[in-house]
Amino acid sequence: MDENSIYLDHGAATPLDERVLEAMKPYFSQKFFNPSSPYLPAVLVRREYEEAKSVLANLIGAKSGEIIITAGATESINLVFNSISGHVIVPNIEHQAILANAFCKDSTIVKSNTKGLISPESIKSAIKPNTQLVSVALANNEIGTIQPIREIAEVIKSERQNRLMRGEKMPIYLHTDASQASGLLDINVARLGVDMMTLNAGKIYGPKQVGLLWSASHVKLQPLVIGGGQERGLRSGTENVAGTIGFAKALEIVIQHRNFETKRLKDLRDMMQNELINNFPDAVVSGHQKHRLANYLHVAFPRIDGERLVFILENRGVLVATGSACSANKANRSHVLDAIGLSDEIANGSIRITLGRLSTQDNIRTATEIIIEEVRNEYKRLNT
Amino acid sequence: MDENSIYLDHGAATPLDERVLEAMKPYFSQKFFNPSSPYLPAVLVRREYEEAKSVLANLIGAKSGEIIITAGATESINLVFNSISGHVIVPNIEHQAILANAFCKDSTIVKSNTKGLISPESIKSAIKPNTQLVSVALANNEIGTIQPIREIAEVIKSERQNRLMRGEKMPIYLHTDASQASGLLDINVARLGVDMMTLNAGKIYGPKQVGLLWSASHVKLQPLVIGGGQERGLRSGTENVAGTIGFAKALEIVIQHRNFETKRLKDLRDMMQNELINNFPDAVVSGHQKHRLANYLHVAFPRIDGERLVFILENRGVLVATGSACSANKANRSHVLDAIGLSDEIANGSIRITLGRLSTQDNIRTATEIIIEEVRNEYKRLNT
Numbered sequence: 001m002d003e004n005s006i007y008l009d010h011g012a013a014t015p016l017d018e019r020v021l022e023a024m025k026p027y028f029s030q031k032f033f034n035p036s037s038p039y040l041p042a043v044l045v046r047r048e049y050e051e052a053k054s055v056l057a058n059l060i061g062a063k064s065g066e067i068i069i070t071a072g073a074t075e076s077i078n079l080v081f082n083s084i085s086g087h088v089i090v091p092n093i094e095h096q097a098i099l100a101n102a103f104c105k106d107s108t109i110v111k112s113n114t115k116g117l118i119s120p121e122s123i124k125s126a127i128k129p130n131t132q133l134v135s136v137a138l139a140n141n142e143i144g145t146i147q148p149i150r151e152i153a154e155v156i157k158s159e160r161q162n163r164l165m166r167g168e169k170m171p172i173y174l175h176t177d178a179s180q181a182s183g184l185l186d187i188n189v190a191r192l193g194v195d196m197m198t199l200n201a202g203k204i205y206g207p208k209q210v211g212l213l214w215s216a217s218h219v220k221l222q223p224l225v226i227g228g229g230q231e232r233g234l235r236s237g238t239e240n241v242a243g244t245i246g247f248a249k250a251l252e253i254v255i256q257h258r259n260f261e262t263k264r265l266k267d268l269r270d271m272m273q274n275e276l277i278n279n280f281p282d283a284v285v286s287g288h289q290k291h292r293l294a295n296y297l298h299v300a301f302p303r304i305d306g307e308r309l310v311f312i313l314e315n316r317g318v319l320v321a322t323g324s325a326c327s328a329n330k331a332n333r334s335h336v337l338d339a340i341g342l343s344d345e346i347a348n349g350s351i352r353i354t355l356g357r358l359s360t361q362d363n364i365r366t367a368t369e370i371i372i373e374e375v376r377n378e379y380k381r382l383n384t
Numbered sequence: 385m386d387e388n389s390i391y392l393d394h395g396a397a398t399p400l401d402e403r404v405l406e407a408m409k410p411y412f413s414q415k416f417f418n419p420s421s422p423y424l425p426a427v428l429v430r431r432e433y434e435e436a437k438s439v440l441a442n443l444i445g446a447k448s449g450e451i452i453i454t455a456g457a458t459e460s461i462n463l464v465f466n467s468i469s470g471h472v473i474v475p476n477i478e479h480q481a482i483l484a485n486a487f488c489k490d491s492t493i494v495k496s497n498t499k500g501l502i503s504p505e506s507i508k509s510a511i512k513p514n515t516q517l518v519s520v521a522l523a524n525n526e527i528g529t530i531q532p533i534r535e536i537a538e539v540i541k542s543e544r545q546n547r548l549m550r551g552e553k554m555p556i557y558l559h560t561d562a563s564q565a566s567g568l569l570d571i572n573v574a575r576l577g578v579d580m581m582t583l584n585a586g587k588i589y590g591p592k593q594v595g596l597l598w599s600a601s602h603v604k605l606q607p608l609v610i611g612g613g614q615e616r617g618l619r620s621g622t623e624n625v626a627g628t629i630g631f632a633k634a635l636e637i638v639i640q641h642r643n644f645e646t647k648r649l650k651d652l653r654d655m656m657q658n659e660l661i662n663n664f665p666d667a668v669v670s671g672h673q674k675h676r677l678a679n680y681l682h683v684a685f686p687r688i689d690g691e692r693l694v695f696i697l698e699n700r701g702v703l704v705a706t707g708s709a710c711s712a713n714k715a716n717r718s719h720v721l722d723a724i725g726l727s728d729e730i731a732n733g734s735i736r737i738t739l740g741r742l743s744t745q746d747n748i749r750t751a752t753e754i755i756i757e758e759v760r761n762e763y764k765r766l767n768t
Contacts, residue, residue: 005425012418012426013622021412028405032592034396038691038706039698041389042396071455071593074611074621097611097620104610202622208416209455209593209624224608226488227458227481236481237458238397238586240593307422314423322422 005317006363006370010295010356011141011180012321016246017205023249024207027242035239036228049241052248059251060197060214061188068213068221068231069244073179073200075224076213077101077135079235080175080196083222086132091118091147092339093140095177099335102135114340115288116145124155127172131159134174138192139181142336142352143287144296146185149176153193173219179203179211183254183356184262184294195219199251201243205357206250210243265355266294268364272353273297275368280375284346286337295359300342300350304378309351312378316370321352389701390747390754394679394740395525395564396705400630401589407633408591411626419623420612433625436632443635444581444598445572452597452605452615453628457563457584459608460597461485461519463619464559464580467606470516475502475531476723477524479561483719486519498724499672500529508539511556515543518558522576523565526720526736527671528680530569533560537577557603563587563595567638567740568646568678579603583635585627589741590634594627649739650678652748656737657681659752664759668730670721679743684726684734688762693735696762700754705736 033042035049054064070076074097081088081101090102093112102109108126112118123134134156139146156174163170178187179200189197196215202208215221227236254261276283276299286298300306310322337347355364417426419433438448454460458481465472465485474486477496486493492510496502507518518540523530540558547554562571563584573581580599586592599605611620638645660667660683670682684690694706721731739748 002425009418009421009423012421013416015414015416016412018413028400029402030399032397032399034393037393037396037703038694039393039703041386041703071459071624072621075455075609077611078609078620095611096613100610100620208622209627225459225462226484227461227479229480229484236462236484237456238592240455243593310422319421319423319425 002317005319006367007358008318008320008353008355008367010358011203011352011354013208014203014205014356015358016207017250017253019253020206020246020249024242024246027245031241035241036230045241046239049239049244052245055248056212056244056251057214059248059255060199061190062214063217065232066214066217068215068234069240069247070211070213070235071209071240072202072211073097073177073198074211076198076200076211077177079213079221079224080133080135080198080215081105082224083220084133084173086130086170087128088133088135089123089126089131090135091137093118093142093145093336094135094137095141096335098135098137098177106130112145112339115291116140116143116286116336116340117288117291118147118152120148120151120155123152124159127155127159129168130170131172132170134172136174136176137180138176138178138185138187139293140287140336141180142334143298143340144180144293144354145288146181146291146293147176148291149174149192149194156195157193171218171220181293182251184258184265189214189216201247201250204250204254207243207246210240210247212247261357262294265359268359268361269295269297269353269355272364272368273299276371279372284342284350286340286342286350295355297353297355298350299353300346301375301378302346302349303382304349304375306348306350309349309374309378312374313351313371316374318367318370321354322350386701389703390751391742392702392704392737392739392751394742395528395587395736395738397592398587398589398740399742400591401634401637403637404590404630404633408626408630411629415625419625420614429625430623433623433628436629439632440596440628440635441598443632443639444583445574446598447601449616450598450601452599452618453624453631454595454597454619455593455624456586456595457481457561457582458595460582460584460595461561463597463605463608464517464519464582464599465489466608467604468517468557470514470554471512472517472519473507473510473515474519475521477502477526477529477720478519478521479525480719482519482521482561490514496529496723499675500524500527500670500720500724501672501675502531502536504532504535504539507536508543511539511543513552514554515556516554518556520558520560521564522560522562522569522571523677524671524720525564526718527682527724528564528677528738529672530565530675530677532675533558533576533578540579541577555602555604565677566635568642568649573598573600585631585634588634588638591627591630594624594631596631645741646678649743652743652745653679653681653737653739656748656752657683660755663756668726668734670724670726670734679739681737681739682734683737684730685759685762686730686733687766688733688759690732690734693733693758693762696758697735697755700758702751702754705738706734
């Protein structure tokens with residue numbers, strides 16, 4: 001990246017923290033052993049791997065034996081759905097990895113409101129006798145709306161108790177994909193009340209291609225990948241030692257600075273949002289204004305071509321996203337913007353700004369000025 | 385690893401090549417972008433990712449669009465079997481990732497001979513009208529026997545032609561897991577005559593948790609992991625940019641030095657083998673003496689406790705394996721040694737020595753002396 005570039009796409013990818021890289025380095029060419037090898041240096045590597053898993057578990061209020069290391073959030077999500085034979089409930093604004101899996105099942109897709117919020121009541125009324133899984137992201141990856149997971153968990157808990165009382169054996173689980181939220185929100189699984197949680201190291205300045213699935217001990221998982229029987233038989237293949245150690249370090253760091261960083265990013269985001277709204281009173285900020293990730297600013301300038309704006313801003317050194325960059329097929333219109341009922345005119349004029357560690361007061365001020373200038377130019381162009 | 389340790393377990397894991405790490409570094413915290421992001425720096429990252437896939441494809445004589453990057457050989461193998469609905473044929477000495485998948489299918493397990501060799505005739509006679517997959521590792525991961533893949537490919541080709549002539553539509557594919565062989569053997573897919581091939585970066589001084597599946601364009605794959613639609617919809621999840629660039633560099637380096645390194649390791653291995661046999665005429669070297677990976681020496685000292693020997697050697701700084709380290713469950717007796725008909729007395733006295741880049745004439749001489757000394761001590765102990 002050009003030194004003078006202002007990176008405003010932390011929702012798509014984050015740079016690897018230098019401290020995380022330092023923690024991983026010994027495992028590249030010194031402690032490179034297969035953790036299943038019998039000699040002491042390999043046994044120590046296994047111990048360090050297990051310790052890193054314990055750290056990850058501790059940081060989310062779970063037990064070490066409940067964590068499965070995966071190659072990222074998408075694999076974790078597929079592992080969840082692979083374990084489900086019954087009916088599933090997912091919101092219509094979920095990430096494609098969730099939706100693609102739900103479409104392969106007997107599923108009910110519940111609707112979000114115009115703020116991207118999923119009501120616990122809508123989940124409750126979608127539950128059927130054979131509902132086995134409800135999967136709701138802790139925060140939406142396009143517009144940043146934070147879901148009322150605790151309240152949804154109460155709904156699931158109450159359904160579980162009803163089933164127990166009726167002597168029914170069909171289990172019901174709540175899974176949350178907390179990939180996008182884990183740097184900024186409480187992800188203690190007991191406090192959230194979930195049964196399964198997906199995290200992604202690549203979103204929190206950790207190594208890419210590393211994720212985890214936490215599942216409570218009462219959840220019965222079915223492996224996607226079988227073979228040598230690693231990860232309690234739930235994910236075969238030689239363990240990802242360096243990646244897991246990096247992941248633990250990355251999560252430790254984000255949680256340590258979470259309160260401070262959340263406040264800092266919220267202040268910067270709000271400053272930018274206010275400036276943009278002051279200059280363009282017609283601009284539409286999507287997502288819930290209160291229950292929203294502190295680093296998210298999804299903003300639409302009606303009638304403007306959002307994709308064009310992304311390239312114009314890039315020429316000025318400001319890197320923002322059009323929609324979700326998670327999809328390999330960018331030709332599709334964002335299903336999230338459809339779901340929250342944005343008109344074409346507004347949806348097409350939207351950009352997604354996600355702040356993060358590379359954001360400073362200075363560069364956010366500069367970026368804000370550049371965006372205002374270029375949006376103004378675009379409106380001038382449209383009006384002449 | 386202790387500087388003075390002599391690492392003789394290259395079959396289990398290899399240290400990351402410094403040049404590979406250098407190639408990967410820019411993608412950690414500089415070019416860390418999501419390759420699906422729209423701005424130029426991310427577009428360039430996608431291009432570099434695609435270029436690395438082209439390099440990988442070129443190195444195995446394939447086309448870039450035929451490569452799927454995975455998290456390792458086990459995932460690649462699971463992707464192969466996930467795509468198969470018909471009957472499968474696998475040898476009884478395959479890696480557990482292959483066997484575990486075959487056991488979930490209608491399968492025929494063909495027997496190896498006592499040298500670990502799979503005869504093309506045994507494959508031929510196992511073929512049924514609904515056989516869809518034959519999967520044979522290019523070289524065995526425990527004893528190093530190299531399989532006659534070209535001849536097996538001829539059997540498959542002839543069956544395919546017969547089916548075509550009979551107007552039958554059931555396809556038949558040959559997959560080879562070349563993970564263990566890729567540093568030392570020709571892995572040109574056209575010359576091998578295979579339809580699918582699995583490779584693993586972690587076995588060739590590349591990054592761990594990176595593998596690939598090559599499949600010819602006529603093979604219809606079914607994804608294991610769905611979501612954003614990356615890798616032509618066959619493996620969703622943000623692409624592994626750094627890992628793939630490292631993998632390409634690692635494969636480039638091993639292929640460049642393959643002839644030299646094969647000769648070098650064979651000379652060292654043969655020197656060690658001859659010394660051991662001269663000193664212990666009862667020692668049993670497993671695997672085919674001619675068709676065997678140049679770096680493999682699987683040797684048994686009858687009546688000796690192989691596991692104990694591993695720990696004794698470790699105390700002397702010599703790191704060897706008992707059996708395959710790929711398994712998380714080391715309590716199981718090696719199925720490969722069973723398959724080649726080793727008696728308990730011999731199998732239990734075996735160690736697996738795998739040479740590699742960390743092997744030098746000096747340290748192989750030293751290790752040979754130490755092994756001779758300690759095996760002699762063990763026999764003395766048994767005889768008093």
